[in-house]
Amino acid sequence: MKGYIGVDVGSVTTKVVVIDEEGNPLGTPVYIRTQGQPIKAIQQGVAMAREDLPKGIEIRGAGTTGSARYLAGVMIGADAIRNEITAHAVAALRLDPSVNTIIEIGGQDSKIIILRNGLVVDFAMNTVCAAGTGSFLDRQAERLGIPIEQFGELALKAKTPVRIAGRCTVFAESDMIHKQQMGFSVEDIIAGLCEALARNYLSNVAKGKKILPPVIFQGGVAANIGIKYAFQRALGCEVLVPPYHNVMGAIGAALLAAEQMRDGRKTRFRGFEVAEMNFESSSFECRGCSNRCEIVEIKSDGKLLARWGDRCGKWEVIER
Amino acid sequence: MKVGIPRGLLFYHYYPMWKVFLEGIGAEVITSPPTSKEILNLGTKSSHDDVCLPVKIFFGHTVYLAGRKVDFLFIPRVVAVEKEAYTCPKFLGLPDVVRNTLENLPPLIDATVNVKRKDKSPLKAALEIGKQLGAPVSRIKSAYREACENHWNYRNLMLKGFTPDEAIDILFKERGWEKKEGGRDIKIGVIGHPYNVYDRFPTLDLLGKLEELGVEVVTGEMIRQEDIEHHAQFLPKRLFWSYERDIVGAAFYLIHKRKVDGIINVVSFECGPDSLITELLQSEARRNDNFPMMVITLDEHTGEAGLQTRVEAFVDMLRRRK
DSSP: OEEEEEEEEOSSEEEEEEEOTTSOBSSOOEEEEOTTOHHHHHHHHHHHHHHTOOTTOEEEEEEEESTTHHHHHHHHTOSEEOOHHHHHHHHHHHHOTTOOEEEEEOSSOEEEEEEETTEEEEEEEOOSOOTTSHHHHHHHHHHHTOOGGGHHHHHHTOSSOOOOOOSOHHHHHHHHHHHHHHTOOHHHHHHHHHHHHHHHHHHHTTTTOOOOSSEEEESGGGGOHHHHHHHHHHHTSOEEOOTTGGGHHHHHHHHHHHHHGGGOOOOOOOOGGGGTSOEEEEEEEOOSSTTOOEEEEEEETTEEEEEEOOSSSSSOEEOO | OEEEEOSSTTHHHHHHHHHHHHHHTTOEEEEOOSOOHHHHHHHHHHSOTTSOHHHHHHHHHHHHHHTTTOSEEEOOEEEESBTTBBOOHHHHTHHHHHHHHOOSOOOEEOOEEETTSGGGSHHHHHHHHHHHTTOOHHHHHHHHHHHHHHHHHHHHHHHTTOOHHHHHHHHHSOOOOOOOOOOOOEEEEEEEOHHHHSOTTTTTSHHHHHHHTTEEEEEGGGSOHHHHHHHHTTSSSOOSBHHHHHHHHHHHHHHHTTOSSEEEEEEETTOHHHHHHHHHHHHHHHHTTOOOEEEEEEOTTOOHHHHHHHHHHHHHHHHHHO
16 A cells, blocks of 8 residues: 655644655554654654554655755655645645635634635745744643643633733733732633734734634644634634644645555655664854854765755755 | 945835946946945944844944045935836935934935925936036936936846846956856745845855755745736735835735745844835735745854755745745
């Protein structure tokens, strides 16, 4: 049976999935924390994906996406290295070809993708500020001593969500502390936070865009049912959270790889042995000019796989 | 006598003209190197925090040149380049801002160009500069004529599709440039102030990235002025600022005539005029069947990863629509 592997390495989590030609996951999709060590996370993710794979699957293509897509692409030997917008759009379209809006909120960034008739027509990403993304929710859950998994459920128990400033995480946090010290219940505060985040997303990331149903909500934060309901209230329409919402980027990367391989070429995928290979990364500052670029090298058993980070291109090596 | 021309702001509009004129009256022209981390650092260190990024970069180039023992710095005050409009306020006060912000500068050549006033015409400015540098009037006049001619050569090269850097090389290094190879499947208009669009440092080499992705790029300088003027008239009211009017006209032309598959509008974060014209461009794009347009906002913290993702996604979007 033919399979395609997709790897999505985000700032906070790493996702690995193997799909069949129709885009259905084979085995359990892997969703683990990157913990600041993408190389380790990629290897661990690939190892976990292998463990759970039905027998007799032949990987015919590999795709990577996410902010570490080039690193992941070099490590696993990717056929397609693509940006997250395209990957998320392709995965959502596979699920529902009529989707008009994709809300995607991950660990450090959030995006909106507007589609019409199965094509991306517009998109936006948060630029400098990570207010309202997964990392902030994580931090608040930790501060309140609530497991992040229960965050959404608790929000639904709220009677009267309090008003919290969602524009900036710093203000949101002090607002929350203030409300907490006034004696509001944790549920009401959490629900207020969910509403603030949805409001902030709609007025910053989705600014000026026409949001039409069907709306698909994906990315790690989509696990938070409180935010899903907050979006439904704000938009006045149903917001769908797909079953594999947190690995949609990886599914999209695998689909893009499958698309790439349609002409029958041979995959560059190094195989699941990637999990046991030795990868080292090192860096140095180039002193060739005043730009002082920081150059990163990726090696495997002493062999240079890739080098990047220079503006002029004199160090650049990418194994193709 | 050495005259330093900072490689920033109006450099991209007028450098060949300035260089030919200054050399024609006997000066040696020195420019700062392309913007680098060092130059940006020199600029941010010496400016207060609410000036725009292009001005900070200009300050960096100015400080750099001041440290290279030039006898004069060439920072003219360009007030108006046409009767009906002004330039951005930062150009009106540029020599004053430089003088009052930066220390240990050589004397400035800061002649005023204001075509609204007879006594501030470009020729009058040339005569003033020539006098400052001790050149005879006949020599100033012939240098001025040659400079104007060179300006039009420069503009014509850009109309043929060369970037300012390429055009400057063709003019002064007498190097022939191969026309870029065809076969690029999509065309993107990169619209914004030349000092943002063409400076490879703050844009993290946007033009290079597009080239690598197989995109043909059209910039405002590659569009004929009459087309720009004509399409700028679709605004209900004339814009106050000349260069910004050109940006609007260029983008409108590309949108109305469907000359490109999409537009990337490059703006700098603290820029007042940009904040207004970007809205004008976006609403015009929406009115024209949601013409694909992406805004890239530059500041000194612009991250490479985010920009790369956005540009790749925009190109993918246009490609998959075809």
